[in-house]
Amino acid sequence: MNNHNHFKIYKPYGMLSQFASNSTQQKRKRFLGELGNFPEGTMPIGRLDEKSEGLLLLTTDGKLSDYINSSGIEKEYYALVDGAITQEKIEELQKGVEIGFDGKKYQTKPCKVFKLESEPDFPERSKKIRDARHGPVSWVSLTITEGKFRQVRKMTSAVGFPTLRLVRVRVGNIAINNMKNEEVRPINIPSTL
Incomplete structure (x- = not known):
């Protein structure tokens, strides 16, 4: 073997x-x-x-x-998004949203999404990111089973909450x-x- x-x-x-x-x-x-x-x-x-x-x-x-x-193994990401994300937008993400991929429109598969109650404890990033002093931010967990190019960033942008920081926390x-x-x-x- x-x-x-x-x-x-x-x-x-x-x-x-x-x-x-x-x-x-x-x-x-x-x-x-x-x-x-x-x-x-x-x-x-x-x-x-x-x-x-x-x-x-x-x-x-x-x-x-x-x-x-x-x-189709699950990959979970924590995304810091710009703005105070609403339950309505989380539900849109859960159902799947339309993103651009290879010059075409692509409908993402349904996925697991929820807002994190507290900020996760990650290592400090080498490049500073905008924080809550400059307006509200939210941490969300997104678990997807597909992996299109820049998919999570495109998904959060599609519902009006651009990703400021993206950390993959789990694979399977x-x-x-x-x-x-x-x-x-x-x-x-x-x-x-």
Whole structure:
């Protein structure tokens, strides 16, 4: 049997979800390879865009990566949105909203959404974000089973509450818990994610 390595990391704001790049436009960017010496063949499972942070899984198992990306496994995000979000807007998000994707309109699938009662305890972000002194903000949890490009940001914007900060907190049964920024932990990924 092939032994594979799996890791969970807290991807910081401003880092790309790749190990390196030959692109001259990206030579000043930060990459996952800075976080440690990973075994050959390690790849991210899915992506978090440069401005998103939180849980990113890494593996040396390509089949596992494909399975997690294509099987509708839940991914939970905490989004800090601009404004005091209403229950009506949360219900719109739950039902699915129309977003733009690849130049076409796309209706997101129904998902789980609720407002967080208190601010989550995340590591301080390297780039400051607007806070409640400049008008109301709300933290919401969104759990989706699809992963279109910038989907959560597009969804909150579609209901009039742009995302100011986005943190992925869970993939399947694997949660970020109290990880620190840029922390790397070896993990076992169960087959029943």
